[in-house]
Amino acid sequence: MGYGGTLTLVNGSPFNWITASTPSYQMDTWSWPTVNAGKASTVYVEFGTKGQTRDDAGEAYYNIEGTSNRFSVLARKPSDYKLTISLDELTTQQSPQGSKVDLGFRHDAAVNWIMSTDEAGRWWSNSGTYTDWMQQSMGSLANRTLKHICMPGSHDAGMTKFTPGTIGANFPNTQTQYLDFYQQLMSGSRFFDVRPVLSGGRWVSGHYSALENDIEDIWAGGNGQSIADIIRQINDFTAQYEELIIINLSHTLDTDNKYKDLSQYQWNNLFDTLKGINNRYTVANAGSTDFTNKVLGDFITDRASVFIFAQLPNGISLGNYANQGFFTGANFPYYDSYSNTNNRANMESDQLRKLKDNRNLVADAGARKDKFHVLSWTMTQQPEDVLNPERAIMNMAAEVFDDLVSEAWNAFTPQSFPNVLFVDALGIRDKSVVFPYEKPRAVAVNNDIAALAIAVNNGLAGRNGYITGRG
Numbered sequence: 001m002g003y004g005g006t007l008t009l010v011n012g013s014p015f016n017w018i019t020a021s022t023p024s025y026q027m028d029t030w031s032w033p034t035v036n037a038g039k040a041s042t043v044y045v046e047f048g049t050k051g052q053t054r055d056d057a058g059e060a061y062y063n064i065e066g067t068s069n070r071f072s073v074l075a076r077k078p079s080d081y082k083l084t085i086s087l088d089e090l091t092t093q094q095s096p097q098g099s100k101v102d103l104g105f106r107h108d109a110a111v112n113w114i115m116s117t118d119e120a121g122r123w124w125s126n127s128g129t130y131t132d133w134m135q136q137s138m139g140s141l142a143n144r145t146l147k148h149i150c151m152p153g154s155h156d157a158g159m160t161k162f163t164p165g166t167i168g169a170n171f172p173n174t175q176t177q178y179l180d181f182y183q184q185l186m187s188g189s190r191f192f193d194v195r196p197v198l199s200g201g202r203w204v205s206g207h208y209s210a211l212e213n214d215i216e217d218i219w220a221g222g223n224g225q226s227i228a229d230i231i232r233q234i235n236d237f238t239a240q241y242e243e244l245i246i247i248n249l250s251h252t253l254d255t256d257n258k259y260k261d262l263s264q265y266q267w268n269n270l271f272d273t274l275k276g277i278n279n280r281y282t283v284a285n286a287g288s289t290d291f292t293n294k295v296l297g298d299f300i301t302d303r304a305s306v307f308i309f310a311q312l313p314n315g316i317s318l319g320n321y322a323n324q325g326f327f328t329g330a331n332f333p334y335y336d337s338y339s340n341t342n343n344r345a346n347m348e349s350d351q352l353r354k355l356k357d358n359r360n361l362v363a364d365a366g367a368r369k370d371k372f373h374v375l376s377w378t379m380t381q382q383p384e385d386v387l388n389p390e391r392a393i394m395n396m397a398a399e400v401f402d403d404l405v406s407e408a409w410n411a412f413t414p415q416s417f418p419n420v421l422f423v424d425a426l427g428i429r430d431k432s433v434v435f436p437y438e439k440p441r442a443v444a445v446n447n448d449i450a451a452l453a454i455a456v457n458n459g460l461a462g463r464n465g466y467i468t469g470r471g
Contacts, residue, residue, distance in 0.1 A: 012116025158205025
C-alpha cells in the first residue's frame with residue numbers, strides 16, 4: 001500500500017486536455033485521463049513506499065487539443081511528497097511560460113489545478129493572487145449583470161475571532177472564518193454576510209441562535225470582529241483596489257436587551273456608523289430598482305464600490321439613509337437556502353438540487369429562472385457537534401471544500417451556475433481546530449475558490465452569449 005492523495009484538474013476552457021504520455025518510476029498508481037472541455041477530473045495518485053522513495057517519480061504530459069499549448073504534471077519526493085505543474089508551452093495571467101507551480105500533496109485529500117480561458121483567449125490559473133480579479137476581468141465582465149457573474153462569498157463574514165457571549169458558546173461552535181475581513185477581500189471574496197449586534201454598547205459582528213423551549217427562546221452565541229474594525233479594513237482595501245464589495249446586513253440583535261430586534265433609533269445609529277465606509281455605492285431615489293440587473297461596469301468602471309443592503313424587519317425603514325448608500329433587500333433579491341445538515345453528502349446533493357431547480361438562464365417552456373443565486377456550501381452543526389472540537393464549524397468547512405472544486409463544478413452548466421460560492425473558512429482547505437482549541441492552529445491559505453469562480457465566469461457563464469449584456 002502506497003501513500004495516496006488526489007489531484008483535481010478543472011478544465012474551464014473549450015479545449016480538451018489530451019494525455020500524450022505518462023511515464024513513471026516506483027509510483028504505485030499513476031494513470032491520467034483526458035479532461036474534457038468544461039469538466040473536472042479527479043485523479044488518484046499513489047507514491048510507492050518501498051526502496052529509495054526519493055526516487056519515486058512520474059510525469060503526465062498534456063496537449064491542449066486544437067492549440068500548441070502544453071503542460072505537464074510532475075510527481076517527486078525530494079524530501080516530501082509533492083505534485084508540480086510545469087507550464088511547458090503555456091502562459092497564464094498568473095504565471096509565465098516555463099513556470100513550475102508547486103501544488104504540494106495532501107494525503108487522502110485533494111490538491112487542485114484550475115485553468116480557464118476568458119473571452120480574449122487568455123489563460124487563467126490558480127497559481128497566483130486574485131486581489132483585483134474583477135478589474136483584471138473587466139474585458140469579459142464589464143457588460144455582464146451581477147446575476148450573471150460568479151464570485152466567492154463569506155458566510156458570517158465578521159466571525160473571524162471569538163469573544164465569549166453566552167454560556168455554551170465557544171470558538172469551535174461560533175467562529176466561522178479563519179481570515180479577517182481584509183484577508184478575505186485579498187483572497188477574492190466579494191459577497192459578505194455581516195451580522196451586526198449591539199454588545200456592551202458597541203457594534204460588533206455576532207453569531208447567535210435562538211434555542212426554543214417551552215417558555216421562551218434561549219440564545220446562544222458570541223461575538224467576532226468589531227464593526228469599526230471591519231470598516232477600517234474595507235477602507236484599507238478600497239484605497240488600493242477598485243473592486244465591487246457587496247455587504248448583506250442581517251440577523252441584527254440587541255444582545256444587551258434580551259436579544260431584542262433593533263429599534264428604528266438603533267438602526268439609524270448603525271447606518272450612521274456604517275457611513276464610515278468609503279466608496280459606498282449611492283443613487284438617488286432607488287425605489288424598487290433591482291441592482292442585480294446592473295452590469296459590473298455600472299459599479300466599478302473607474303472606482304471601487306461598496307454596495308450595502310439590509311434585511312429590515314417589519315416597521316423599520318431606511319428613511320433618509322436610502323440616498324446615502326444603503327438599500328433594502330428588495331433592491332438586491334437573491335435565492336439562498338442553506339441545508340441545515342452536518343452530513344456532507346446530504347448538504348452537497350441538497351445544494352446542487354436547489355441550484356438545478358432554481359437557476360435556469362435559458363427559457364424552458366416559459367420557465368426561465370434568472371435570480372441571483374447563493375450556493376450555500378456550508379455545513380451546520382447539530383446538537384451532537386457542539387461540544388466536539390473535531391466537528392468545529394471551520395473543520396466541517398474544510399471537509400467539504402474539495403467537493404466544491406470537483407463535484408459542484410461538474411454539476412454547473414452554462415444554463416445553471418451560482419453567483420456566489422458561499423463558504424465558511426474562506427481560503428482554507430485544511431482543518432484548523434484541534435484540541436485544545438483556544439485558538440486555531442496555523443494552516444496554509446490558498447486561492448482556489450477565487451480561481452474556481454473565475455473559471456465559472458470564463459468557462460461557463462460566458463459561453464454561447466447566454467448572459468452577456470443587461471437583459
